Amino acid sequence: NAGVMQNPRHLVRRRGQEARLRCSPMKGHSHVYWYRQLPEEGLKFMVYLQKENIIDESGMPKERFSAEFPKEGPSILRIQQVVRGDSAAYFCASSLPDNEQFFGPGTRLTVL
Amino acid sequence: GEDVEQSLFLSVREGDSSVINCTYTDSSSTYLYWYKQEPGAGLQLLTYIFSNMDMKQDQRLTVLLNKKDKHLSLRIADTQTGDSAIYFCAENRNRDDKIIFGKGTRLHILP
Numbered sequence: 001n002a003g004v005m006q007n008p009r010h011l012v013r014r015r016g017q018e019a020r021l022r023c024s025p026m027k028g029h030s031h032v033y034w035y036r037q038l039p040e041e042g043l044k045f046m047v048y049l050q051k052e053n054i055i056d057e058s059g060m061p062k063e064r065f066s067a068e069f070p071k072e073g074p075s076i077l078r079i080q081q082v083v084r085g086d087s088a089a090y091f092c093a094s095s096l097p098d099n100e101q102f103f104g105p106g107t108r109l110t111v112l
Numbered sequence: 113g114e115d116v117e118q119s120l121f122l123s124v125r126e127g128d129s130s131v132i133n134c135t136y137t138d139s140s141s142t143y144l145y146w147y148k149q150e151p152g153a154g155l156q157l158l159t160y161i162f163s164n165m166d167m168k169q170d171q172r173l174t175v176l177l178n179k180k181d182k183h184l185s186l187r188i189a190d191t192q193t194g195d196s197a198i199y200f201c202a203e204n205r206n207r208d209d210k211i212i213f214g215k216g217t218r219l220h221i222l223p
Contacts, residue, residue, distance in 0.1 A: 031208055042200055042213035056210060091154060095208050105154040
């Protein structure tokens with residue numbers, strides 16, 4: 001049973017471009033979470049999704065960031081018009097209902 | 113509000129015990145976690161404890177919880193070079209709720 005998969009593992013974008021980060025949850029997991037880790041910081045919660053629904057987006061910046069978890073396919077975290085401050089590691093986690101969250105290896109975004 | 117605090121650095125000699133401390137503010141925290149992160153890697157869940165427990169032991173790891181003081185600690189016995197990493201204290205109310213993380217303690221092993 002493969003773990004949580006994230007791709008790409010490393011992503012480089014220039015300021016103003018769009019970044020798309022993908023997360024494939026563990027098989028059978030219907031809950032997906034996105035966290036951001038700024039350099040030298042802990043992880044900060046961004047958004048919690050279930051299939052086709054956003055459950056909690058209290059940690060998501062109001063502008064430029066969006067997330068989806070469609071019925072089929074991976075969850076996508078989309079960052080429009082990236083700025084240098086978006087450079088971070090973005091981690092996805094997945095879980096079964098009321099169960100432990102399993103983390104992926106992360107996507108390291110660098111904005112030039 | 114929700115906040116998790118931990119010291120940023122700890123240096124320990126190989127073979128000694130490491131004790132990493134953490135405090136949290138949310139009295140509704142039910143699950144308290146310790147994660148390990150090696151350089152450039154993802155998060156590995158080391159252990160967790162329920163808020164109705166005061167101690168949990170798993171091989172070289174011992175977790176102590178003082179719920180009254182909202183204080184959590186992780187003891188690593190016989191610290192090895194492979195234990196060198198960043199250790200994150202974290203909590204949530206239910207396992208599928210958002211997890212609140214501390215900033216991490218960087219454990220450095222001295223020869």
